[in-house]
Amino acid sequence: MSDNAISNESSIQERSTLSWLDDKLQQSWKFLLLLIPYAWLLIFFLAPFILVLKVSMAEPAYARPPYTPLWEWAEDGYLTITLIFENFSYLWEDELYYETYLNSVVIAFNSTIMCLLIGYPIAYGIVRSSTSVRNILLLLIILPFWTSFLLRVYAWMGILGQGGELNDILIFLGILDEPHQFLYTQFAVYVGIVYSYLPFMILPLYASLEKLDMTLNEAAADLGAKPITTFLTVTLPLSIPGIVAGSMLVFIPATGEYVIPDLLGGGNVAMIGRQLFNEFGANKDWPVASAVAIALLILLVVPMMIYQHYQAKETEAA
Amino acid sequence: MSKNSKFVTTLMCIGFTFLYIPMVLLVIYSFNDSRFVTVWGGFSTKWYGELLNNQLVIDSAILSLQIAFVTACAAVVLGTMAGIALVRFGKFKGRTLFSGMISAPLVMPEVITGLSLLMLFIALENALGIPERGFWTITIAHITFSMAFVAVIIQARLAGMDESLEEAAMDLGGKPLRVLFDITLPLIAPGMISGWLLAFTMSLDDLVIASFTAGPGANTLPMYIFSKVKTGLRPDINALATLIILTVAIGVFIAGWLMLRQDKQRKVDEQMAAMETTKDEQAA
Structure with a gap:
């Protein structure tokens, strides 16, 4: 009897603890829901950049890790902070770096324009296809996203090489007399970037063209506008959000691309992503690698902010 | 009905050919008997056999699949939380920073993400003795960039859904957490599934970030492939590509x-x- 009472009491107590916990959880779930991903990103996304900034101002040293500490407690208790801007002035003065940066931006910019020129008609065509065809075409655009990027770049090594299909076709057509080495040239890097990033251009374009009200085009046509005039004055201006989003999705990662210039450009095409990787891997110069990363980040801050701006606008509009 | 002119249709055909020809060629040459990838030497499946007997390929594939699985599960949890917070919580302190940290990884060059995460792991290793570089450092790095993609998918799905269902459940006396688990999560479940798949494939595909964060012991499948194709074409890699x-x-x-x-x-x-x-x- 008394045993029963005790167990009842304890189970009541247990229940009240549980409900207390439940109440707390009900009150604070919003806080937890935000706190966990926020903390994750602060630790693993933001803090690393601060560290890179720190290392970029250190001196290389034969140590583990191979750079000097920025601050040291001197014996008399004063904190000494040594900031070295040498790594940055090294980048600034070395023509190699300057040219590599410039080359990366030019290649990324031209590739973006080419993606836009190839991608726009495709996105436009998909939007104007019948519903069943449209779904299949969209699936075909998304499919490359899911297959290995590395292996798709590798495929071009075969096509562009001296015994590759491009040479076979050009010789067959009589354009070339003997095989030409297309691999390990700037041309190969362009082909690789445009090919790999084309879906990133097409999908935002498709999204913005799909929202476009087709009755506007019909109205323009009814009022006597030629198709090309309708396109230039109605369709094109209304698809600008898609053009900007797609262009940023191509331009920003392409500027820092490593795999494509390495596999298709060989040593002949200087791009900053490859330079950074080598500075870090082969030369083991972490401070300079960090300075290269910071300089690249500064270069890309404006395009990133444009992208963020449009991204935020899109989400609000939806 | 299709309203495309011949001009647009032609351009589309050229575009799709450009996208698919390289993959078709990869597959065709994986059945090539010749050791030289671009010279046809008759039909053969010997490269598949060689691939399956290569212990290095099997080991790195298993490691990559394990990393991708853990990454996808964690990224879906974190990304869904972030997506819900961004769409349903209105304005809160530090929102700009938060949404910036969600959209920046989408476009951040991989070399920067890889280098900066390595700096963090090394600093932590020096200060605390953990983490040892390998499986977990690669996984943490992959979770960090793929959770951003999941958050964007969830955001898009939630933004297109009106709040009335959740409000109705609250009005009927549903506790907030119950509403979250019984109403909101089932509604965004399709987004969570595609987010999981996207995180899984992106982790499986990543070469650059893994190369920075792997440390000496770990070798993922893309790292193995890259080390092989750097020197030229290899028919067994074609076979692997075909399987993928x-x-x-x-x-x-x-x-x-x-x-x-x-x-x-x-x-x-x-x-x-x-x-x-x-x-x-x-x-x-």
Whole structure:
């Protein structure tokens, strides 16, 4: 009897603890829901950049890790902070770096324009296809996203090489007399970037063209506008959000691309992503690698902010 | 109905050919008997056999699949939390920073992400002795960039859904957490599934970030492939590519077919519901 009472009491107590916990959880779930991903990103996304900034101002040293500490407690208790801007002035003065940066931006910019020129008609065509065809075409655009990027770049090594299909076709057509080495040239890097990033251009374009009200085009046509005039004055201006989003999705990662210039450009095409990787891997110069990363980040801050701006606008509009 | 002119159709055909020719060629040459990838020497499946007997390939594939699985699960949890917070919590302190940290990884060059995470891991290793570089450092790095993609997918799905269902459940006395688990999560479940798949494939595909964060011991499948193809073409890599492309193609088409079927079912349901409503109205 008394045993029963005790167990009842304890189970009541247990229940009240549980409900207390439940109440707390009900009150604070919003806080937890935000706190966990926020903390994750602060630790693993933001803090690393601060560290890179720190290392970029250190001196290389034969140590583990191979750079000097920025601050040291001197014996008399004063904190000494040594900031070295040498790594940055090294980048600034070395023509190699300057040219590599410039080359990366030019290649990324031209590739973006080419993606836009190839991608726009495709996105436009998909939007104007019948519903069943449209779904299949969209699936075909998304499919490359899911297959290995590395292996798709590798495929071009075969096509562009001296015994590759491009040479076979050009010789067959009589354009070339003997095989030409297309691999390990700037041309190969362009082909690789445009090919790999084309879906990133097409999908935002498709999204913005799909929202476009087709009755506007019909109205323009009814009022006597030629198709090309309708396109230039109605369709094109209304698809600008898609053009900007797609262009940023191509331009920003392409500027820092490593795999494509390495596999298709060989040593002949200087791009900053490859330079950074080598500075870090082969030369083991972490401070300079960090300075290269910071300089690249500064270069890309404006395009990133444009992208963020449009991204935020899109989400609000939806 | 299709309203495309011949001009647009031609351009589309050229575009799709450009996208698919390289993959088709990869597959064809994986059945090439010759050791020289671009010279046809007759049909053979010997490279597949060689691939399956290569312990290095098997080991790195297993490691990559393990990393991708853990990454996808964690990224879905974190990304869904972030997506819900961004759409449903309105304005809160530090929102700009938060949404910036969600959209920056989408475009951040991989070399920067890789280098900066390595700096963090090394600093932590020096200060605390953990983490040892390998499985977990690669996984943490992959979770960090793929959770951003999941958050964007969830954001898009939630933004297109009005809040009335959740509000109704609250009005009926549902506790906030119950509403979250019984109403919100089932509604965004399709987004969570595609987010999981995207995180899984992105982790499986990543070379640059893994190379920075792997440390000396760990070797993922892309790292193995890269070390092999750096020196030139290799038929066994073509065989590997074919297996990957086939798996993905089958998966994507099954997913597409399921979604299409679900869509049709939903339309039928909606029509039925509409008919019921009219009947009720007539009866009243």
